[in-house]
Amino acid sequence: MPTPARPSSDGGSIRILKTTQILRAPIRRKMVDMAIRGADEGDIEGATYVKIRDYLVEINAITPRNHRAALARSPREPDPDDVWHVETVRKMLKSATTRGHLVKRDGTPVLTATGEPVLQGESLIDDQTWYDLQEALKQRHNGSSGVSKRKDAHPLLDVLICGICERNVHRHFVVERKGKRKGLRYENFRCTGLFHPVDDDGKRRGLSILADPVMGYVDEWFLSRFGDVRRTEVVTRGGVDNRSAITELEAAIANMGRNLAVVTGPAAELLVGQLNAMSQRLAVLQQHPYEPPRQEVVELPGTWGDDWRTADWEGRRAMLLSVGVRIKLGKLNGWRRAVGERLAFEVGHSATPAAKGEDAMQKLSWLPPHLGASTP
Secondary structure, eight states: OOOOOOEEETEEEEEOOOGGGGGGGHHHHHHHHHHHSSSSSSSSOOHHHHHHHHHHHTTTTTHHHHHHHSSSSSSOOOHHHHHHHHHHHHHHHGGGGTBOOOOOOOOOOOOOOOOOBBSSSSOOSSHHHHHHHHHHHHHTTTOOOOOOOOOOOOOOTEEEEETTOOOOOEEEEEHHHHHHHHHOOOEEEEEEOTTSSOTSSSSSOOOOEEHHHHHHHHHHHHHHHHTEEEEEEEEEEEEOOOOHHHHHHHHHHHHHHHTTTTTTHHHHHHHHHHHHHHHHHHHHHHHEEEOOOEEEEEEEEEEEHHHHSOOHHHHHHHHHHTTTEEEEEEEOOOOOOOOOGGEEEEEEEEEEEEGTHHHHHHHHHOOGGGGOOOOO
């Protein structure tokens, strides 16, 4: 298929990147959805700016600079070297242009005489999605996204903890230095013991365990416990939440009030009109700031086991956290103690050592409400 072209001002033609055929609105909606809900099914938090950037590169999405060049009144040749940057993604997600607003260079919306934002196009998302997006970005800015920045982060982070100090264990690599296995590299889960009680000999002893056997045991345990449990999802229906809109209006009114103190003449009259209109709209919203939504539990087509088998360990970690699983690593207490004897599983508020086998599994009968019931 030939690369599309459009006429230039001098009668020739300018090559337009094939990516201009990709609709901009679906891409921006996808960026918003990733920022709020994550990049993959089972994610428990929004995708990072880097992950969204990588997605845009993967689908060969046109960059904003080349998009402007293609749509200019006198179209310009696109820059094949222009690439997506993390900062570009951040600015696009924070920009009110997603709501169809005309914005100034500083990102603030342009207002009409009645205080309404000037629209330059159709809104790509509804107001509630916009507020959810900004809240997700705010949490990421505050460092509360829950994504570990540690180099030794692992698929069981926040799931597997030390049974002594109840802190996260971390990934640790050991290389054999001598013997027939010299050079072999092993991955362990390790707690350094920094917060452990002092032993009789005055030392704080850490804990460690080979990672592969633990991952295998967790795999078997989850399928045994939740493999036949039907997945459900809590769906929210109806409800009104004007609290974010009220906060936004109050901030805009306060800012406009400060500007009113330094302007005179027609500009002051315009600001007064905008303030009155915005105050009236605020008063209406404050009459019904919040009406709680109704929540319903909807049964999904598959089971936890179906999704577990097809997920990678990042997705499985999300499932473990969703179910409320916490695994405590115990002391070795003997030579070559079985992996299952060192792991104690907690589901919700129940805890039972995994080493007791099927009887222990039966005792883990408590299920969070959103897990549903076992399939026949």
